[in-house]
Amino acid sequence: MGKKYVESVKLIDRSTLYTPSEAIDLALKTSKAKFDETIELALKLGVDPRHADQQVRGAVVLPHGTGKKVRVLVFAKGAKVEEAQNAGADYVGSDEYVQKIQNENWFDFDVVVATPDMMGIVGRLGRILGPKGLMPNPKSGTVTFDVAKAIEEIKAGKVEYRVDKTSIIHVPIGKKSFEAQKLLENFHVLMEAVVKAKPAAAKGQYLKSVVISSTMGPGIKINSAKVLD
Structure with missing residues (x-):
């Protein structure tokens, strides 16, 4: 663990589930690399991707893009x-x-x-x-x-999202250089799409965990009940 990472971890209360706005602010504060880090979400879903009727896949255009030049x-x-x-x-x-x-x-x-x-x-x-x-x-x-x-x-700024074999979706929502409000708006558009994509065959809790982080920063847990607020 590098010194900057350790300092970043101290800013986060591991026992707290943050609101999306609070989590984005923390992700920006804990992004300490010299390059323009990507702000990424990791969504753990209550689906079994081994079954075709529980696949979660789609695409959505983020209002402020991802900050990456796409070839x-x-x-x-x-x-x-x-x-x-x-x-x-x-x-x-x-x-x-x-x-x-x-x-x-x-x-x-x-x-x-x-x-x-x-x-x-x-x-x-x-x-x-x-x-x-x-x-x-x-x-x-x-x-x-x-x-x-x-x-x-x-x-x-269209991004694809797809659940992997471990039932997790990894998707970027912008860069460290973005304003917090723009990241929040991208976050809400993405989460609305993922929630709407819930398979009918999925039972129980759909959003198991929502974690945001910068490329080199620690993960920050978001209250899954607040993702659309």
């Missing part, structure tokens, strides 16, 4: 290539990018968008993109013919 790779052909380029895609193509990823281990992108007619080609990358959470998916809006809208939303 978008689009698989498209024909008129959709120009549409994607005009919308601000960083890379647009087809087989050449499949080969680049397969042969060169190339990953200079953060999000992959594909038109439905390209999924046969993109499917060859399933074993590579899937484990990294980069495979296009209709549920997250990344498999679509409306590539311009998809790109614009991603660039504007």
Whole structure:
């Protein structure tokens, strides 16, 4: 444990469940690294991700974005290539990018968008993109013919959330350089989306724990009953 981390821990009462506003203020106070740390949520859900009817996955556009420049790779052909380029895609193509990823281990992108007619080609990358959470998916809006809208939303601050094997969702809501109010507004928009995404098959308490932290800072527990307040 570094000296700065130890000092940060002293600012937090481990026995307290904070309001979202209090927790965000603490996350900013305990963010002591010299770089612009990401403010991230870890949501423990009362679901069993081994069952298909208890998967929690989706995407939402944060009103103030994430503070990160997102690089978008689009698989498209024909008129959709120009549409994607005009919308601000960083890379647009087809087989050449499949080969680049397969042969060169190339990953200079953060999000992959594909038109439905390209999924046969993109499917060859399933074993590579899937484990990294980069495979296009209709549920997250990344498999679509409306590539311009998809790109614009991603660039504007769209984030994907997906429960992992341990029933936890990890998702960023901004940067240390953000004003607390902007982080709070991003937090509320994200939490509303996750709460609405509760599977009908999920029983008992849905939000088991909500923890916020900066990249290098300690976790701060939020009162799950107050997340929408």
